[in-house]
Amino acid sequence: MGLLNFIKKIEPDKKKSPLLHTAYDAFFTFAYAPNSVTKEGVHIRDGMDLKRLMVHVVLAMQLCYLFGTYNIGHQHFVAAGQYLGFMEGFHLKLAFGLIQLLPIFVVAHVVGLGIEFVVASKKGHPVEEGFLVSGALIPLIMPPDIPLWILALSVAFAVIIGKEAFGGTGMNIWNIALLARVFVFFAYPLTIAGDEVWIAGYEKIAGGQVAQYGWWHTGFFNSIFDALGLPLFTAGTAVVDGYSGATPLALAYQGGWEKVTQSFSSSQLFWGAIPGSIGETAKPLIIFGAIFLAVTKVASWRIMLSMFGGLVFGTIILNAWGATPFMSITWDQHLLMGSFLFAMAFMATDPVTASNTNTGKWIYGFLIGFTGILIRVINPAYPEGWMLAILFVNTFSPTIDHYVVEANIKKRLSNA
Amino acid sequence: MIGLSASLAVFGQSGSNSPNYFVSAVVGVSMFIGIWALITITNNLLFMEAKKVGIDTSKNDFSIIPSVDAAFRKTGNESSNAGFVRLNKGFDIKLAGKAKSVFLERGTNRIALKPTNFIGLSPIPKVEVVVGDSVKAGDVIFYDKKNPDVKFVSPVSGEVVAINRGDKRAIADIVILVDRNQSYKTFNVPSLDADRSTLVNFMMESGAWTMINQRPFDVIADANEIPSNIFISTFDSAPLAPDNNMVIQGQQDAFQKGIDVLAKLTSGQVHLGLSASAGKPFEGFTNVKKTVFSGKHPAGNVGVQIHHTAPIRGNAKVWTLGVQEVISIGNLFLTGKFDGSRVVAVTGGELSQTGYVRTYIGACVADLVAGDVKHDNVRYISGDVLSGKQVDKEGFLDFRADQLTVIKEGNEYELFGWLLPLAPRPTISGTFPNFLYPNYEFEANTNTHGEQRAFVESGQYEQVLPMDIYVQHLAKAVLAGDIEKMEGMGINELTEEDVALCEFVCTSKIPLQSIIRQGLDTMREQA
Numbered sequence: 001m002g003l004l005n006f007i008k009k010i011e012p013d014k015k016k017s018p019l020l021h022t023a024y025d026a027f028f029t030f031a032y033a034p035n036s037v038t039k040e041g042v043h044i045r046d047g048m049d050l051k052r053l054m055v056h057v058v059l060a061m062q063l064c065y066l067f068g069t070y071n072i073g074h075q076h077f078v079a080a081g082q083y084l085g086f087m088e089g090f091h092l093k094l095a096f097g098l099i100q101l102l103p104i105f106v107v108a109h110v111v112g113l114g115i116e117f118v119v120a121s122k123k124g125h126p127v128e129e130g131f132l133v134s135g136a137l138i139p140l141i142m143p144p145d146i147p148l149w150i151l152a153l154s155v156a157f158a159v160i161i162g163k164e165a166f167g168g169t170g171m172n173i174w175n176i177a178l179l180a181r182v183f184v185f186f187a188y189p190l191t192i193a194g195d196e197v198w199i200a201g202y203e204k205i206a207g208g209q210v211a212q213y214g215w216w217h218t219g220f221f222n223s224i225f226d227a228l229g230l231p232l233f234t235a236g237t238a239v240v241d242g243y244s245g246a247t248p249l250a251l252a253y254q255g256g257w258e259k260v261t262q263s264f265s266s267s268q269l270f271w272g273a274i275p276g277s278i279g280e281t282a283k284p285l286i287i288f289g290a291i292f293l294a295v296t297k298v299a300s301w302r303i304m305l306s307m308f309g310g311l312v313f314g315t316i317i318l319n320a321w322g323a324t325p326f327m328s329i330t331w332d333q334h335l336l337m338g339s340f341l342f343a344m345a346f347m348a349t350d351p352v353t354a355s356n357t358n359t360g361k362w363i364y365g366f367l368i369g370f371t372g373i374l375i376r377v378i379n380p381a382y383p384e385g386w387m388l389a390i391l392f393v394n395t396f397s398p399t400i401d402h403y404v405v406e407a408n409i410k411k412r413l414s415n416a
Numbered sequence: 417m418i419g420l421s422a423s424l425a426v427f428g429q430s431g432s433n434s435p436n437y438f439v440s441a442v443v444g445v446s447m448f449i450g451i452w453a454l455i456t457i458t459n460n461l462l463f464m465e466a467k468k469v470g471i472d473t474s475k476n477d478f479s480i481i482p483s484v485d486a487a488f489r490k491t492g493n494e495s496s497n498a499g500f501v502r503l504n505k506g507f508d509i510k511l512a513g514k515a516k517s518v519f520l521e522r523g524t525n526r527i528a529l530k531p532t533n534f535i536g537l538s539p540i541p542k543v544e545v546v547v548g549d550s551v552k553a554g555d556v557i558f559y560d561k562k563n564p565d566v567k568f569v570s571p572v573s574g575e576v577v578a579i580n581r582g583d584k585r586a587i588a589d590i591v592i593l594v595d596r597n598q599s600y601k602t603f604n605v606p607s608l609d610a611d612r613s614t615l616v617n618f619m620m621e622s623g624a625w626t627m628i629n630q631r632p633f634d635v636i637a638d639a640n641e642i643p644s645n646i647f648i649s650t651f652d653s654a655p656l657a658p659d660n661n662m663v664i665q666g667q668q669d670a671f672q673k674g675i676d677v678l679a680k681l682t683s684g685q686v687h688l689g690l691s692a693s694a695g696k697p698f699e700g701f702t703n704v705k706k707t708v709f710s711g712k713h714p715a716g717n718v719g720v721q722i723h724h725t726a727p728i729r730g731n732a733k734v735w736t737l738g739v740q741e742v743i744s745i746g747n748l749f750l751t752g753k754f755d756g757s758r759v760v761a762v763t764g765g766e767l768s769q770t771g772y773v774r775t776y777i778g779a780c781v782a783d784l785v786a787g788d789v790k791h792d793n794v795r796y797i798s799g800d801v802l803s804g805k806q807v808d809k810e811g812f813l814d815f816r817a818d819q820l821t822v823i824k825e826g827n828e829y830e831l832f833g834w835l836l837p838l839a840p841r842p843t844i845s846g847t848f849p850n851f852l853y854p855n856y857e858f859e860a861n862t863n864t865h866g867e868q869r870a871f872v873e874s875g876q877y878e879q880v881l882p883m884d885i886y887v888q889h890l891a892k893a894v895l896a897g898d899i900e901k902m903e904g905m906g907i908n909e910l911t912e913e914d915v916a917l918c919e920f921v922c923t924s925k926i927p928l929q930s931i932i933r934q935g936l937d938t939m940r941e942q943a
Contacts, residue, residue, distance in 0.1 A: 004829060029867070033833025037826055037862040041929040042919045043801045044509075044823070047841035047848060049866020051834045053873065053923055056847050128869060170870025170924070296846035300875065320438025356874035356888055405889050409904035412884075415729060 004032070014124075022121035029126065050169075054132040056298050060289035061136055061346065067285055068278040069097035072144045075275050076201045080211065081240035086273050091230050095221045099214075100144055100200050101278065107148050108138045108180075111155045119164045130169030130176070130352075131159065137177035137346060140279025141339070141387075143192055144200040146184065150191060154183040174394045175353050178387050185387070198275040199245045207241030247275050248337040249376070249383040256325025257333055269336040280339035290345035299349035302358060303365040307344045310369020311335075318377055326377050334373065343372070343386035355397040357404045364400055367393045455480060500692075501724045503711030505882040507917060509655040509842045511801070512765035512857040513822075517662060520762065520771040522786050527572055527778040528589040528812035529557055534626070536635040536940065538562055539586035549576045554601035554623060554754035557590055566636055569623030571756020571777040573599045589812060594776065600753035608680060608749075612642075615680060624748050626815075627741035631722070631734050632908035633940045644732040645684035647725070648675075650698045650739055651691035653716030654800035654913075655860075658761030658819055660739045661697045662772050667743045670755075672701055674746030679703050682735070689721040711882065719914040723883045728909055740818055760784060760813065764822035765859045766794045778812045784820050785809075795862050797821040802916035803929065826863025834866060841865065844880070844921045869924040877918035877928070883909065887918050891928060894935035899942060907935050 007028065012020040030051075038045060073093025074086060083089030112135050113127075120127045138155060158180035163172045184192060191197065202209045217233045225232050248269060251259045264274055272282035280286075293299035315331035322328050334340065348354065348368050355364040368389050375385025459479045531541050541558040545551060552573045559567050574592045582588040603622050606614050616639050619625045630637040637643070650660055664671060679686050685705045690698050692710030699706070707725050709715045718736045728734055737745075740758055747755035756777045763770050768788050775784065781796050797804040798817040805814060813820060830837070842858045843850060850856070877887035885906045893901040912929040919928035 031832065033830040033863075033865065034867060035827045035829045036864045036867070037795075038864055041927050042916055043795060043797055043804065043806070043821075043862050044511075044842065044860040044920065045864050045866075045925060046845065046921050046923070047837060047843040047865050048845035048921075048923050049834055049925065050869050050872060050923055051866065052845075052847060055835060126867060130872075168870065170872045298847065316437045316441055320436065351873050354874070357886055358875060358878065361875075401889070405886055405905065408884065408886060409901070412904060412906055415727070 007032075018121040018124070019118065022117050022127060026117065026120075026127040050129050051132075053298060054129045056296060057133045057293065057346070058136045060292045060298075061140065061279065063285040063288060064140060064279040064282060064342075065101075067272060067282040068140060069101045070094055071273060071281060072097040072100050072200050072278065074273055075144075075199050076211070077237075079199045079202065079205065079239050079243050079245060080237045081243075082237065089231065091225060091228075092233060095225075096201065096217070096233075099216045099221075101139065103148055104139045104142060104146065104151060104278075107152050108155050109135045111152045112138075112159050115156060115159045115164070119168075123168075125168075128169035130163070130172075133350075134158070134163075134176040134180075138180050140342070141177060141181050141277050142184070143197040144278055145197045147191065150184055150188050151180075153187075154180040157183045170352055172352060173398075174391050175347055175350050178347060178391055181387050182391060185382070198247050198277075202239055205239055205243065205245035207239055207243070209239045210235075211237040213237075245275060247383075252329060252337060253326055253383040257329050258325070260337070266336060277339060277342075280342040283336065283341055286341040286345050290341070293345065293349065299345070300351070300354065300361055302361040303349050303354055303368075304344050306362045306365030307348050307369040307372075308365075310366040310371075311340065311373050312369075313366070314370040314373035318373065324377075329377075334376075338376065338384050339386055340372070343368075343390060347386065347390050353394045353397060355400045355404075357401050359404045360397065360400040364393055364397050367396070499705075499707040499725070501707060501709050501711075501721075503709060503715045503720070503724070503882040505878070505880060506653075506712035506714055507844050507880045507921065508653070508712040509801075509860075509920070510855065510857050511655045511823075511842070512859050513763050513767060513770055514656055514857075515658060515761040515763045515770045515772055517659070518771045520769065520773050522762075522773045522775070522784060524594055524773075524775040524779045524783045526577070526591055526593055526780040526783065526812075527574075527776050528591045528780070529568060529570070529778055530589045530812065530814065531558065531568075531587050533815040534568075534636055535633065539584070541568075541587060543579060543587065543590065545576045545579075545590070547576055547579060550574070551576060551592065552599050552601045553756055554603065556623075558587070563636070565617070565620045565639065566625050567621060567623055568626055569754055569756075571754070591812075603748070603752045603754070605749050605752045608676060612681060615677065619745075622748060623754055624745050627737060627744055629736045629816075631719070631736060631911070632728060633936050633943075634911050635940070637735055638733065641733045643682045643684070643735045644728075645722075645726050646678050646682045646686045646735045646737070647689065647718050647722050648686065648704075648737055648739065648742055649689040649716055649718040649721055651689070651694060651716045652800075652818075653691075653713035654802055655713075656761070656763040656819065656821055657716070657800055658759070658763075658772065659694070661694060662761075663739055663743075663759045663818075664697050667746075668700070670743045670746030670750060671739070672703075672746065673749050674742035674744075675701060675703050677745055677749055678735075678737070678742070684726070687721070687725055689716070689718065689725075691716070714881070714914060714917055717914050719909065719911055720882055723909055738816060738818065741816070758818060760817070761819045762822075763819060764794075764797075766790050766822045766824055777815060781807055781811050781813065781820060782809060784813075785822065789822055793825045793827070794822050795825050797823070801860060802920060803913040824859065824861040826861030828863075830863075844876075845923075864925055866923075866925055868926060871924055871926065873923045876921050876923065877915070880917045880921055881914065883914070885910065887915060887928070890935070891926070891931050894931050894938070897938070899938060902935050902939060907932070907939060911936070 012024050014021045070093055073096035076096055077083040077089055077093060112131050116127055116131050142151060158176045162174055162176050162179040166172050199205055201211050213233050222232045248260050248264055251263060268274060270283050274281050290304060294301040294304060312331045315334055318327040319330060348365060355361050371392060372385040372389030375388050376383060379385060531537050537560050541560050543558040544556045551570045553570055555570050556567045557570050570592060572592060572594045574594045576590065577593045578591040580588040606618050620639060626636065628637040675686050688698060688704045688706045690706055690708045692708050695708060709721060714720050722728065722734060744755040758775055758777055760773050760775050760779060762773055762784050766789055768790060773784055796807050796809060798807045798813045798820060799805060800819055801821055801823060804821060840858055842860060871888060874888060881887055890905045890907055893905060910932055912933055915928050915932050922928060
């Protein structure tokens, strides 16, 4: 009680310092559920609120975060030909992953939340929780080697133009995290083009390229590892000859499933020790997250199921066409590569940008699955399609809803 | 079909090694289309033949394959004249403080009539009494100058002690001190064979007309409009709602008489909605069409029952009444005296004793509670927690209320309340472990559990409303002021109590009932 009274006493004035008040309010409501009671309408309210909803989505992603962090380190050392077993050099890989991931995580949140705080203070309403999920998703869909300034620009773009310009949480048309990713995709294409950006820590992926270790590696962590008697980050670590750093999708584009299986086994693809965006590789963890969200009814199972159906349908048609080896890859093989499962579990199911009616959700998910697989297989420039497919169908989700509602209206009028 | 088999042969000889999903898919789809076309053509031929012969085609279903609804619908016992409707959507909120099946000895000292209970009434009705007048049960208290034939009468005999006014001199309530021994104004009851206008005039004169609720819009019934049907829901599925089986005891004759009167006033039928689990006491009534409803709340809402028996079409009007209102009308026709008595359930977790009280319309809350409340930080609600109205400790029940709920006010901060709630709370969300305790009775409080946000989650409202209405889109149409869309989406079929459960489950804490009321008021002004 004493703590609560103290906190209430230091509340900044709303008029004199709006930004401080907004920041205070955001942290206060984060810690304490407000004491407001119902006024008109229902007298009791459901225990679920938006903060709780958002936090459950973030929780579902945490396993992907853990694995993704570790995988950044694992891919780094595999490129150097060292510690090839997944669990070998555990401490080094974890440390490397953390050093790479934490700045990305912090920059995404500081930029995004900072913009949200400023806009909320200008408009005079409390900070709304939508960014909790977007901020957690953005690091997971970026390549591990992304320069921080590009990341900051893309987050600023997504939040200002994708969200606040439309009216804030609940009003955006396009998925915010994907807008950040698509900004990087279109504005800085050379940064993420090619195979090199998926392995962190080297300037170029070619034989003999030396790893770039900073003070955090050689100063901070090395001293800890030294004290514990564990192997250290060595300065001369270099990429082995012949290592290409290609992701499975890049290989599939070049030569179909046979080319993929030359470098990665099916089980490796499934369990996720492959290069890719930070969070998208560990399929069982994503499936666990998807089931968690579907069972707690935080995400819509209809969208997930229909997106899977769209994938299968599109793959069957492409298999029949069979013009390139990429087209002959079957749907179960497509599931193992790229970010389909991640997009299905976390991106497509965003309730604000998806269709609102249940019928609409079936159509929406199916269209994403179908369009996405077409983009992945037929598009010559970039072997992944889910980001573009989801943004594309996001544009049409109000239209889908419109026609579902129109059908309802017509049915009612015809019965009158 | 020939072309299909030819192409099959060509594909079959192509000699590809991998299983050709594409071919099998095409074959499957075209077979499906072929069978579907066959069935549709046959149905249309049957339909044309039936029309030629002269069978009524709008009511009967002419198809080879029965519709999914007809195939899986459990048909009631045809001889007992009852339909059966199973409602799959909805949610039962289990709260602590259900009324025990006993009658509590609580006297009623004061009652009040509130003109604000009647939607569409002008704010300053013409009041026929002054402070200090003695009135008998059935004497006119006030009437609306726009509709002077409909009289609002006193439910009790007593002395008028106060006429309280609110903003802009609108009448807030008229308080009457209740006599120890009741005296009644005697009415000349017309026989049931009289023509409709005689019965209507009698009911308007005697105050019984105010018992009738007209839909759409939940207003006082229009004497010039003949309703297409009359609906009575015999059970209330709201949280802590009273059990009407306690109410109907000893009043079966009055209820039957009320039904007979109402049957004369409509061009259609009087419909009774019975509960599948507890409808036995209402099975014996005649001159009605009974339908049994099985499902969670809001299965007991008369609006939901209307939607599933005879939905309101076009400009039609229907009437709805509660069980106690029908009993009042029946007693009026049986005895010639206005029956303003009510059985009120006194419920809620903050009372030491819950039960039923025999009292009158508009009873004083303090008399009903009789100081039995556990502490002071409570909220008194006339009605149930979902669609009831907050009243003062010294306030009065609403005209149609048959329940008083007393729950805790939730005006305290909770540390990380949204992440790790310490006290159990009712919710529809799977993120709480409530599914482990299906019969737990929650101590609800009035905390909002979060702040109001924009619409984020979708599908929640439709999950708990068993009607074919897209509530979220309807709410957006109301906020946008799109009248045609509101009407097309079925706002006329709704009233606040139907969307009250939707407002409860809303994650974004949107004031849905007030949005729907705003839409209904707009529609009413248009009409």
